[in-house]
Amino acid sequence: MNKLKKAVVLFNLGGPDSLDAVKPFLFNLFYDKAILNIPNPFRFLLAIFISSRRAEYAKKIYEKIGGKSPILELTKLQAGALESSLNKESSDEFKVFIAMRCWHPLTEDVVERVKEFNPDEVILLPLYPQFSTTTTASSIALWHKTAKKLNLHALSKTVCCYPQNQGFIDAYVDLTRKTYEEAVNIARPIILFSAHGIPLNRVKTGDPYEWQVNQTVKAIVEGLNIENLDYKICYQSKVGPLEWLKPATEDEIIKASNDKKPIVVVPIAFVSEHSETIVELDMMYKELAEQNNCPGYFRVEAVGTHPKFIIGLTELCLNQDNNSYINNIIKTCSQKFSKCPCSN
Structure with missing residues (x-):
């Protein structure tokens, strides 16, 4: 059997990596159509207004934790643990990437890195266990738009949600x-x-x-x-x-x-x-x-790199079905939750 190359992309919101990054981070957050669902140029102008107004208050928050968000460093630890687990449990070759929605590493840069890896398959794995249009849907939509723009043609599968994943x-x-x-x-x-x-x-x-x-x-x-x-x-x-x-x-x-x-x-x-x-x-x-x-x-601390959580993420990546989405909840969303892919 041929050994496949598989890229796993972890999605999260991200956070400013310096106090100077707070304002542009906030702009990216509020310019997201999933957050402010109004047409341009109004969304652009409102995002400028809100980010300018909230920047100083937000800076005071980040000053309390060393002047930046720890989320990227912590996500890198999760990515490393997941990559090790996947390559241990599978005969395929896995490489885990991180894509943040509102600050670096941004989606466009990560798509380019995934292209360089040249995978046979891409697994999109949000670090949001519960699906929302404001988080998961926004990240996934941006990924597909960017992948199309940059000509990344590898087969992709998406873990849309895993609120009852056993490891989690x-x-x-x-x-x-x-x-x-x-x-x-x-x-x-x-x-x-x-x-x-x-x-x-x-x-x-x-x-x-x-x-x-x-x-x-x-x-x-x-x-x-x-x-x-x-x-x-x-x-x-x-x-x-x-x-x-x-x-x-x-x-x-x-x-x-x-x-x-x-x-x-x-x-x-x-x-x-x-x-x-x-x-x-x-x-x-x-x-x-x-x-x-x-x-x-x-x-209670967040699950982070808890071994059972990493096992849960590993199983989500390995236990794929033949559909476009990987669903790992005891009961998939009913039709009334039409915004979630697993309701379809």
């Missing part, structure tokens, strides 16, 4: 149980499964993100198997005037603190550390809990 779930079960056992020494804690929020209108038009977050939490709770577990799903990082998914994480922190419950926060939609976990959860929300006399605030 098992990794969070391990990490959550460890932190829960610390918190329970104080009193019976509440677990807040905190996901990055999205505008409610996205959900109403077929985005499966909220449903898939619920499936992830259901699987983790079953894996924890803790009798009478107290837990809540909530959403963080709201930006702008639109109505977003609720309840808000900060509201649930205040409520639990007032009820004198220790809090265990699980960043359920994040697989690596960045500003939303290190600053928002570890600093801002912890301070909020302390201000409201919470008896204990604990945060």
Whole structure:
């Protein structure tokens, strides 16, 4: 049997690699049609306005974590672990690439690097376990557009979502149980499964993100198997005037603190550390809990390079079906979640 060359492309949002990069990073974020779905030149002008207005505030956030986002370095560790695992488990040759949506390495540069590798097949693997039009769909659409433009013709397959992938779930079960056992020494804690929020209108038009977050939490709770577990799903990082998914994480922190419950926060939609976990959860929300006399605030780390998570990603890449999409959820999205490829 011939040995195939396979490229795996990991997608993530990215983050500024210096304070000078904060403003252009924000521009790229808000210029994305998946974030601001308005026609040009209005989207361009609004992206300039928002990024200029938010830049100084965002710089203060990144100053707290060394003047840059750690997400690229952490993603490189995930890529290295996944590449080693794939080449160990398969007779084919795998090479893992990283493509960030809003900062370097940008999609166009990565497509060129993949072309140089000259693979027989490209596997597109978002580091967003739960599908959303604001994240996965945007990255995948840009990849296909850029690949066509730059004449990358290799067969491509896409992992559209994996909210109940066993390795992903098992990794969070391990990490959550460890932190829960610390918190329970104080009193019976509440677990807040905190996901990055999205505008409610996205959900109403077929985005499966909220449903898939619920499936992830259901699987983790079953894996924890803790009798009478107290837990809540909530959403963080709201930006702008639109109505977003609720309840808000900060509201649930205040409520639990007032009820004198220790809090265990699980960043359920994040697989690596960045500003939303290190600053928002570890600093801002912890301070909020302390201000409201919470008896204990604990945060579960992101899955990162947890061996079980890497095994899960490996299986997603190796266990491919014969269709255009690789679906690894217990029940694929129903037709009402029309924005997700696995609903078709």
